[in-house]
Each structure stands twice: as C-alpha cells, then as structure tokens.
Amino acid sequence: MIKSRIKEKGGSEMMKFDNAKYRTVLNLIKKTGEFKGKAVPSKARLHEMIGDALGISHNTVKDWERATSNGPDPRIPGLLEQLEAYLELPEGGLRERTAEPIKLNEEERKIMNTTTDFQKQQIMECYERLRKFVSDMDIEDENVYYDIRNMIEVKKIALPTAVYKAMMNFMDQVVEPYVFEDTTEIFSEEEAKRNEKGIVEIKSEQAFQKLMVRFMEKLSELDEKIETFAESELKPYLER
Numbered sequence: 758m759i760k761s762r763i764k765e766k767g768g769s770e771m772m773k774f775d776n777a778k779y780r781t782v783l784n785l786i787k788k789t790g791e792f793k794g795k796a797v798p799s800k801a802r803l804h805e806m807i808g809d810a811l812g813i814s815h816n817t818v819k820d821w822e823r824a825t826s827n828g829p830d831p832r833i834p835g836l837l838e839q840l841e842a843y844l845e846l847p848e849g850g851l852r853e854r855t856a857e858p859i860k861l862n863e864e865e866r867k868i869m870n871t872t873t874d875f876q877k878q879q880i881m882e883c884y885e886r887l888r889k890f891v892s893d894m895d896i897e898d899e900n901v902y903y904d905i906r907n908m909i910e911v912k913k914i915a916l917p918t919a920v921y922k923a924m925m926n927f928m929d930q931v932v933e934p935y936v937f938e939d940t941t942e943i944f945s946e947e948e949a950k951r952n953e954k955g956i957v958e959i960k961s962e963q964a965f966q967k968l969m970v971r972f973m974e975k976l977s978e979l980d981e982k983i984e985t986f987a988e989s990e991l992k993p994y995l996e997r
Contacts, residue, residue: 773853774828774837779821781914782844782851788911789878810843811836836933845875847916872917879915880950880994883924884987886930891980897972902928902936923990935975965974 786792787800801815808815813829813836818975821828828851829836841850872880893905895901909916909924916924948964952972 774821774826775851776824776826776828778851778914779828782846783822785912785915786875786881788845789882789960792875807840807843810837845873845981847873850914851910861882872994875913876915876917877995878989880917880920883912883916884983884991887983888910888980890932891976893982894976896932896935897938897980899936902932905932917994920991920994923986927986927990931986932979934978938975 783800784801786803787797790797792803792806795805801819804818804825805812808818811818820826829840831837837851838848841848844850846889857963886908890896890901890905893901906925906928909921909928913921948967959968
C-alpha cells in the first residue's frame, strides 16, 4: 500500500527522521504507562518492546532519541515505516518533511484518515481531563487550567492536527473566560468588593448565595459546552 508506493517512487520522497518527535512520542507513552496492552514502567522497557518488534538492538532504539541521531538505518528498507507503524503513527509521523508529496488513491487516503487506537486514547484522556475539571469544581483554578493546557500541548505530536487545534481553541475561547471571570461584576458595592490583595469579600448571606448560584451556573454551562465540543469535534475521530 502506502509503503510500497514510497519504495516505488524512490529516494526523492524520503523525509528526514525527526528525533524530537520520536522522543516526544516515547515520553508520552512512558507517561501513559501502558502501550499495546502491556505495562510500560520505564523508558528502558519501551526500548525493549520496540527493539523486539523491529528486530533491532535495544541500545540502537535508545540511541535514536539522541539529538544527533539520524534515526533508523536507511540501508534497512522500510525500517522507519515499521517504527512509525509500531508506534501507531501515520506514515511520515516521525519525519520532518518531504521533497514531493505522495499522491494517494482513495483507498490509501482512507487509511491515512483513520485514527489509531493510540490517538483515540490521547483524545479520550484530554476529554476526561476536561470533564474532571468540571466535576472537581476546579473551573476557577487557573493552575489547574494551565495544567490541562500543558497536557494538551504535550500530546500535540500524538493528536490529529485538527483535534489539537480544536482543543487549544476551545481552551482559549471557551474555557478560559470561565476561569478568569471577574466575580465581583455580579455584586453591588453593598454586597461585595475586592480588597487590596485581590480577594473578594462577601458582605452578606444573600451575596454569598448569589455567588454560589453563579458558580453552579458556570459549572452547568461549561459542562454542556464540553459535551457539545466533544460531540462535534472529538467523536468523529473516535469513530474512524
């Protein structure tokens, strides 16, 4: 299929191995702690799994992570493609660029548009973290918000490009306003004010109740928006 087309077209289509992407993928798998149904307690164990699958020494697999490494030996036909396939990445997933785009027929394009199980796992982890953001009532905690953003950024290499962009846009345009909403705007000066330390001082039981009502509204609104986002932007990739 795609692999054979690459071989047929020759060296003009070869892309440079990207060891930074390779390191990122391996770090992500290590952080997940499981891959292909097997526990991954350490990076060394992952090197063993890859080496055994490809028939390559574990040290060689480890050396591919070095910044100076050129990756799999190009003299071994199809080795880089086998590595990408084993890591459940699309063709070219560990390469920087190509001199001439490969023209795909419809059957090959369908394969390229298929979301791998590993990618689906990363999408689900992002979705579940967003749901937890609401269920744990952390929607006003900016540290938790930035933790989620960082998690998505770490997964960038593993996520379909469209999903990554959609998630970051959702965080910026939808989630962030809830996190940094100025709560004092719902109160009169008699009900509450923000002191010099930036802390909102509630002056009455009625004002406190108003604050709680608004907080619950935010939880409900964001929960609904997360579900709508998941249905329209994530579900199509989970069903491929």
